[in-house]
Amino acid sequence: MFAKRRNLWLLWVALVATQVQAENCxxxxxxPRVDYGLIRPAQASSSRALMxxxxxxxxxxxxxxxxxxxMSLRFNGAAADAQGFQFGRQGRFTLNLRQAQVDGRPVSWQSDDTSSGQLLPGRMLYASVGGTPVTGRRLTAQVEVAVQLPANALAVTRETLLEGHGQFELVSPAVP
Incomplete structure (x- = not known):
């Protein structure tokens, strides 16, 4: 008797944010949802222990x-480690802010210890020009979401849902 061979698929969904309302913002x-759909093992690069x-x-x-x-932002979600947020049991997702503008002017992102556009667990980023915080009424940015998993994460026998959750927060008070 021949064994029936099935393709193994995973359904990946990362809920990364919902609409947030601050006092005046x-x-x-x-x-609000990033859906990776059905993923085959061939769609992930697995040359290392973490793919x-x-x-x-x-x-x-x-x-x-x-x-x-x-304009200061934080992402509230379960930390996988110091570099990313929990995705499934052993994976993580990272969030990078790119092409940010405040009132139409390009800005960079700063935190208290680095000038990076990556939102890290427990850390806040603020929009700046030349290292000086800027104020404004409108902020726009692209958020790049990347998912990393242990190489063995695709070794499942049935469809599996992996997800991560969190919420963006504007942590800036109005400027007098």
Whole structure:
């Protein structure tokens, strides 16, 4: 008797943000859910113990405030480690902010110890020009979501749902 061979698939969904309302600001994300759909093992690069899905996803983040505000962001989600957020049992996802503008002017991202656009667990980023925080009424940025998993994560016998959750937070008070 021949054994029936099945293709193994995974369904990956990362819920990365929902709409948030601050006192005088409104934050929106182009898609509150990132769905990787069914993934075959061939769609992931696995040359190391930790593999990354081949296609990072890009979302659009927008903050609109009625009064000028210092634009500082944090992502609240379960930490996988110091570099990313929990995805499934053993994986992680990372969030990088790119092409940010405040009131139409390009800005970079700063934290208290680095000038990187990566949102890290427990850390906050603020929009700056030349290292100085900027204020404004409108912030736009692209959010790049990348997922990394242990190489053995695709070795399953049935469809498996892996997900990560979290929420963007604007942590800036209005500027007088």
């Amino acid at each position: 409104r934050m929106t994300l182009s898609e 990354t899905l081949d296609t990072p996803r890009t979302l659009h983040l927008s903050v609109l405030c009625t009064d000028p505000s210092a």
